[in-house]
Amino acid sequence: MPRITIEFGDDEQSAAREAMDASRLADALRAIDEECRLWIKHGEPAEQERKRLEEIRELVPEFVRDFA
Numbered sequence: 695m696p697r698i699t700i701e702f703g704d705d706e707q708s709a710a711r712e713a714m715d716a717s718r719l720a721d722a723l724r725a726i727d728e729e730c731r732l733w734i735k736h737g738e739p740a741e742q743e744r745k746r747l748e749e750i751r752e753l754v755p756e757f758v759r760d761f762a
Contacts, residue, residue, distance in 0.1 A: 720758050723754050723755070723758045724754075724758055724759070726750070727751055727754040727758070727759060730747045730748075730750050730751045731751065733747055734747050734748065734751075
């Protein structure tokens, strides 16, 4: 089986870790988006809470929602 070794400089380590965990991050964002959507749709939030939940949902990138 072929093996690839990639080396990163000290200044690139953080970005490399983020890239490798991108799918987990996308899953977490989808879960947050879905939870907010359910609270808005099925809960009875006060108007201020509804606005805050909608603001949080707007922070979730559209491309993450597209792959839900």
